[in-house]
Amino acid sequence: MKMIYQQLMAFFLVIAITIVLLGLSFGRMSKTFVYDNTWSSLEKYSDSLIQHSLKVDSKHNDRVTFNLDKIRMTQSILENQSVHFTVFSAKNRVVYPADGVSPQITKNDWRHLQKDQIVRKVNNKNAKLKNGKTRPAMIEVLKPYYYKKKLVAAVTAGAFISDVNSNVARINRNLVKGLLVALIISMVASFFIARRLNRRIAMLRSGANQVSNGNYKVRLKPGGKDEIGELINDFNRMTASLERANLEIQRQEERRQEFLADAAHEMRTPLTTISGILEGIKYDVIPQESRTKSIELMSEETQRLIRLVNKNLDFEKIRSNSIQLDKRHFNATKVFRNIIDQLSNKAQESNDKLVLNAADDLPIYADYDRFVQIVFNIITNAIQFTNKGTVTITGERGYNETIIKIADTGIGMTVDQQKNIFERYYKADASRRSGKYGESGLGLAIVHQLVKSHGGKISVASKKGKGSTFTIIFPDQTAAEKTKDAPDRNN
Ligand SMILES: Nc1ncnc2c1ncn2[C@@H]1O[C@H](COP(=O)(O)OP(=O)(O)OP(=O)(O)O)[C@@H](O)[C@H]1O
Ligand SMILES: [Mg+2]
Structure with a gap:
């Protein structure tokens, strides 16, 4: 059964039961x-x-004494209101009227009257009297009258029960009419409430269907501060995060395909060169004077292949956490100075100035060789992508960490490029297949994995044409690492 009918039925039952109970009471x-x-x-x-x-x-x-005339007069006035009296003497004898249909006061009732108690009675049925006459059903009151504490008279005043009941029936008819109107109004109101609820549920259903068909862009119109309204807000939040996740999956898939193509390409270029030279040697088509140069080129390409394979192996090792980091404390500024010395020639070739901005002693906790590898890679990139500019290396202490910044004034990157540089084989300029310092697009992927395995963070801020700044944060030795190291020192 459709939900709207279920709700209407439930509403109807509740309202009907309430109305019946109300009506009865x-x-x-x-x-x-x-x-x-x-x-x-x-x-x-x-x-x-x-x-x-x-x-x-x-x-x-x-x-x-009883003045019968006055009784008759009062009776005739009240006759219109269908009130009937019977007057009794103190000895329970009928004084008025003499029509033979007067009620008889039972012994029990007379006892009450003698105790000065008023008796209220309802005779629902017509009563057959001893003299054969019928007394109609009445609602009666029996009242005793006393003079100087002596019972002097008793009066039975009665009204036809049919008259009284017709008053009750009239009130009840009005009551039923009122309750029916209330029932109709509340059913109409229930219908509108149920319809609004169902419309919103139907909206949620169609939204869920769209999501199951792969449309994560769907957003529902928010409305209402009730549970359904909250559900709609939750639904919208869910589709927004599904959309984000889906975009990320698509991006990763694109990167995976690019990665496969790039990996094949990176291998094929040197292999094609080597194979070409070998063919030349085989068919003896390389002139004597070019032979040494060809063999040198072959050797260079082989070296390049070996480097590529090694870098890939290194990356995989770091990624699968199978490298052992030998972390210790040392002075990072010393490392910077060594690297600057090593790279000063390369910087000169690009007309770049290398600037160091760090205290003489900058403590850091890291694997020495891997730290050198990280900084070397980033400074090499900075020099590579900067011409006639400055590369500034800044080192400073943060809260329980060492912060290193390598800033250049080079070509910079777009936001999109910045998102991808830590991916394997990514090169912002895909046409650059080989270069003086960078060639494979693996450098930053390895750096990223290394920083992660140190428990650190790496980020980049860059603007196309203005330059880039890489920030690397190395955390200090943790308390857990300290206790792990302690027994070693005792040995
Ligand atoms: N300082 C920088 N300025 C501008 N672009 C940069 C900078 N550093 C890295 N990039 C971009 O990021 C890409 C990836 O850098 P990465 O070091 O991973 O590879 P690579 O230098 O091309 O090759 P290699 O594996 O030899 O290091 C670069 O090709 C370049 O496009
Ligand atoms: Mg590089």
Whole structure:
């Protein structure tokens, strides 16, 4: 069954049960109310009847007399309101009327009257009297009247139960009408509430379907501060992160394909050169004077292949965490000075100035050889991509870490290039297949893995045409590393 019908049914059940319960209790209340009202009116009528018609003659030993004319008059006035009296003497004898349909006061009721108690009664059925006459069903009140603590009279005042009940029925009819109107209004309101809820659920369903069909761009219109509204917000957050993840997967897939193509290309170039020279030697087509040069070229290409294979192996080793880092404390500034010495010729070739900006003693905790490899690679890149500029090496202490910055004023990179430089084989300028210092696009991939295995961080900030700054952070020795090292020192 559709959800909207389920909800409507549930709403209907709740409302209907509430209305039935309300109706029943109100119905009972209205009956009690009408009956109580009738009884108290009857008492008042009976009081005024006795007031006008009963006389006690104190001169003659408190003799009680009833003025029948006055009783008749009162009766005829109240006849219109269908009130009927029966007046009894203190000896339980009917004084008025003489129509033979007067009620008889039972012994039990008479006992109550003698105790000055008012008796309220409902006779639901027509009563057959001893004389064969019928007394209609009535609602009655029996009231005793006392003079000087002596019972002098009792009055039964009654109204036809059919009249009283027709009043109750009228009230109940109005009540039912009111409740029906309430039922209709609340069902219409429930319908609109259920429809809004269902529309939003249908919207979520269609959104989920679109996501399962691979459309991660779908966003739902937010609305409502209830649980469904929150679900819509969650859904939107979910599709946004799915979209991001999907883009990342696509990017990685593109990089994987590029990587395969690049790897094949990197291997093929030197192999083609070597194979060409070997063919030349085989068929003796290389002139004598070019032979030495050809063999030199072959040797260079072989070296290049070996370097490529070694770099790949190194990368894989670091990546799979199978290298052992021999971390220790040393002075990073000394390392910078050594590297600057080694690279000063290369810097001169590119007309670059190398500037060192670090305290004489800059403590660092790292694997010495790997640290040299990292800094060497980045400074080499900086020189390679900077012409007539400056490469500044800055070293400083941070909070429990050493921060190294290598800034150049070279060609810089776009944001897109910056995202990819730590990937294997990535070269911003793909046409540059070989160069003086960089050739394989593996340098930064290795640097990245090395910094990671040191527990450090590497990042780049760059602007096309303005230059690049690489920042590397090496954390200090941790407490755990200290305790691990301690036994070694004792040995
Ligand atoms: N300082 C820099 N300025 C501009 N571009 C840079 C800089 N450093 C790296 N790049 C870009 O990042 C790419 C990747 O650098 P990486 O060091 O990984 O490879 P490579 O230098 O080309 O080759 P090698 O494996 O020999 O180091 C470079 O080809 C270059 O496009
Ligand atoms: Mg490089």
